[in-house]
Amino acid sequence: xxxxxxxxxxxxxxxxxxxxxxxIGPALGAHGVNIAEFVKQFNDxxxxxxxxxxxxxxxxxxxxxxxxxxxxxPAAVLLKKAAGVEKGAGEVGTQIVGSVTREQxxxxxxxxMNDLNARDLDQACRIIAGTARSSGITVED
Amino acid sequence: MTARAEGKRRLAWxxxxxxxxxxxxxxxxxxxIFGPCTSVTLGTTxxxxxxxxxxxxxxxxxxxxxxxxxxxxxxxEQRLRGLEERVNxxxxxxxxxxxxxxxxxDYATSWRKDWKPFRVGRLALLPPWYESDPPRAADxxxxxxxxxxxxxxxxxxxxxxxxxxxRRIQGGERLLDAGAGSGILSVGAALLGARETYGFDLDPASxxxxxxxAQDNGVEERCAFREGDFRRLEEVEGLFNVVCANIYADVLMxxxxxxxxxxxxxxxxxxxxxxxxxVDATRRSIVxxxxxxDEEHLLGRWMTFVGRPA
Numbered sequence: 001x002x003x004x005x006x007x008x009x010x011x012x013x014x015x016x017x018x019x020x021x022x023x024i025g026p027a028l029g030a031h032g033v034n035i036a037e038f039v040k041q042f043n044d045x046x047x048x049x050x051x052x053x054x055x056x057x058x059x060x061x062x063x064x065x066x067x068x069x070x071x072x073x074p075a076a077v078l079l080k081k082a083a084g085v086e087k088g089a090g091e092v093g094t095q096i097v098g099s100v101t102r103e104q105x106x107x108x109x110x111x112x113m114n115d116l117n118a119r120d121l122d123q124a125c126r127i128i129a130g131t132a133r134s135s136g137i138t139v140e141d
Numbered sequence: 142m143t144a145r146a147e148g149k150r151r152l153a154w155x156x157x158x159x160x161x162x163x164x165x166x167x168x169x170x171x172x173x174i175f176g177p178c179t180s181v182t183l184g185t186t187x188x189x190x191x192x193x194x195x196x197x198x199x200x201x202x203x204x205x206x207x208x209x210x211x212x213x214x215x216x217x218e219q220r221l222r223g224l225e226e227r228v229n230x231x232x233x234x235x236x237x238x239x240x241x242x243x244x245x246x247d248y249a250t251s252w253r254k255d256w257k258p259f260r261v262g263r264l265a266l267l268p269p270w271y272e273s274d275p276p277r278a279a280d281x282x283x284x285x286x287x288x289x290x291x292x293x294x295x296x297x298x299x300x301x302x303x304x305x306x307x308r309r310i311q312g313g314e315r316l317l318d319a320g321a322g323s324g325i326l327s328v329g330a331a332l333l334g335a336r337e338t339y340g341f342d343l344d345p346a347s348x349x350x351x352x353x354x355a356q357d358n359g360v361e362e363r364c365a366f367r368e369g370d371f372r373r374l375e376e377v378e379g380l381f382n383v384v385c386a387n388i389y390a391d392v393l394m395x396x397x398x399x400x401x402x403x404x405x406x407x408x409x410x411x412x413x414x415x416x417x418x419x420v421d422a423t424r425r426s427i428v429x430x431x432x433x434x435d436e437e438h439l440l441g442r443w444m445t446f447v448g449r450p451a
Contacts, residue, residue, distance in 0.1 A: 003296065010183040012170045022154050022203030023182035025248020032255035034287045035248065053174055055167070063295035064255070064287060074167055117198070118164040123232075130228035131168045 003061035007031050012074070015046035015054050031060040038066065046070070052077060055115060071115045075131040078108045083137045097136040105129050105139055151245040153206040157217055158239045160193040161200055162232045169200050169236065172224045173217070177208040206242070214240060256287055259295070262307025264329055266294045269357065281332050283325070284357050291323035291350055298387050298413040299325060301438050301445040305411045306330050309447075310383070315339075317381040317403055319396070320388035320414070321366055324351025330383065331360035339381075340366045341373040371396050380405040386412045390419035397430035404432070406450055413445035420444045 009027050018024055020035045028035050038058065046054055055071035072078075080086070083098030109124035118124035129139045157178065161169045170181040181202045193199045204213060221236045250270075258267045258276060265280035268287060275282045287293035294303065306326065312334030318327045321340030324347070331338055340351060348366045355364040367373050384404045386393055393412055404410055410432060415423045417439065427434060427446055436447040 011180060012167070012174070012183075013180040014174075018180065020249040021152075021179075021205075022156075022243075022248065023180055023201055025246070025251070026203075026243075027182045029248055029252040032252055035252050037286070037288045053171065053180075063293065065291060065293065065296075074171065076168070076171060112167075116164045116167065123164055126230055126232070127164050127168065130165075130230045130233060133229060134168055134171075134224055134227045 003063060003065065005059055006062050007060040009058040009060065010055070011058070012053050012055050013042065015049035015052045016043050017050070018042045028058065028060075028066075031066075032064045033058070033060055033066050034064075038068070042068065072111055075108060075112050075116075075128050076135045078111065079104075079128070079132050079135055079137050082108065083132075085137070095136050096138055099138040099140050100132060101140055105132065151247045153245040154203045154243045155206060155209040156239075156241040156243055157202045157204060158241065159200050159221065159236050160197045161236065163196045163198060165233055166198045166200050168224065168228065168233075169221075170202075172220045173200060173202040175216075175220065177204045177213070178202040203243075209240070209242075214238075256293075261294070261300050261303040263333065264303055264307055268293075282358075283329055283332055285323070285325065285354060286357070288323070288350060291325075291347070293323075294325050297440040297443045298445060301440050301443070302326050302385055302387050302411050302413050303329050305436075305438075305445070305447050306333060306383075306385075309409060310334055312336075314382040314408075315379070315405075316383040316385065317377075317400070319371070319384070319386040319400060320392070321351050322347055322387065324354045324364065324366055326385045326387060327351065327364045327366070328354050328358050328360055330385075331355070331363045332358060335383070336363065338364045339377050340364070341369050341371075342366070343368070343370050371399055374399060374403060380408065382408040384408065384410040386410075386414070388414045390415040390423045394423055394426040397426045397432070401430040401432050401450070404450055409435075409447065409449045411445065411447050413443065415444045415446070417442050417444055 018039045020039055056068050058066055058068040060066045082100045082104045085098040105125055105128045109128045113124050116124055132139050159169055166183050173181055181200050183198055217238055225234055256268045258271055263281050264283050265275035266283050266285055269284050285293050306329055310330055310333040314335045316330045316335045316338040318340035321342045327338035327340045345368055348368045351366040355361040381403050382405050384400050431451050432448055433451040434446050434448040438445045
């Protein structure tokens with residue numbers, strides 16, 4: 001049945017390990033959503049991606065029911081995949097762990113364009129390139 | 142729960158908030174997720190909260206009061222400065238972090254305060270944690286956990302159907318429930334006295350949810366649910382005294398004839414899910430299927446038709 005949307009909530013949560021604690025609790029609680037049920041459904045759906053932080057968008061309706069979609073994987077994950085590396089530079093990002101090309105950056109920027117809410121492709125590319133540098137991945141021309 | 146136990150569960154948290162230029166939230170969120178900060182949320186909870194600038198987004202993480210130490214705050218600052226340095230983009234400079242202590246709250250249960258019992262006809266819809274008796278002694282208790290996309294009986298179409306069932310169920314009926322969803326119409330009917338219900342729904346989440354609702358209300362032996370479309374009708378024999386369909390108008394129009402064929406000559410139907418702008422076409426389909434409309438109920442933007450064979 002079509003329902004009236006009353007709110008959208010965006011979170012980034014650890015796959016398979018969400019809890020009712022903040023930020024989930026206050027973000028969903030403000031809309032009267034059954035937090036335990038969201039946590040259960042999110043963890044069930046993301047258990048096979050444990051270790052990743054996943055962007056999720058929750059739609060809340062007038063009758064306080066909800067559904068959610070998992071958004072595209074974080075840019076850092078896509079960059080690591082493109083660079084063929086297992087992990088990023090870790091805590092401080094001083095170590096260079098791999099490289100990607102400008103074309104790969106643009107490709108990822110296009111995938112992430114909507115989720116980033118970027119102004120245009122140029123800004124999305126700069127954000128992806130910045131994310132790459134932050135993860136210890138260099139961008140080669 | 143004792144006041145002491147209640148107090149123990151009400152934990153105090155500190156909000157860690159950074160307003161970031163539009164588009165950069167993900168990389169800042171990654172920097173904020175470490176140690177005791179396990180997740181972030183984007184945006185503010187209400188319009189009353191301080192709003193970010195016109196081209197900014199608020200990224201918020203949270204730590205327990207006990208983890209909110211000077212060392213943690215210093216680490217957050219350090220991570221942001223390190224991030225700015227590594228990213229090296231003019232847009233991502235001068236990020237400011239704000240820490241705000243929040244009042245103690247038990248987030249696992251505090252959302253429940255908004256779920257008050259409500260009555261539809263003879264039915265009192267109560268959440269499972271509501272331990273008192275229903276508001277009126279004569280109310281028929283329907284226990285429903287507010288879950289996921291199926292809602293909890295509050296949608297206008299569901300309420301109108303429940304009201305019709307509440308008024309018309311005499312006891313001993315056989316009911317067909319097309320597009321059963323959470324199973325609330327079948328379970329409500331069974332609680333009101335229906336002898337047997339058969340529901341089906343395309344959504345794979347429907348059957349387990351509806352089975353659980355029937356179990357929670359002790360009517361699982363009288364309520365059968367199946368996953369599937371209208372072809373499920375081929376598996377069930379005989380006519381029904383009541384035919385309910387709370388489904389989209391286009392589906393209803395396509396299958397009005399199938400539903401009419403399963404309605405007993407002395408039975409009645411309740412069709413809902415029809416938006417006000419589809420009323421004329423839906424009404425026509427119902428009549429063309431050989432049914433007579435006795436009542437039309439408009440609630441909000443939704444029309445419900447109740448009637449019997451012509």
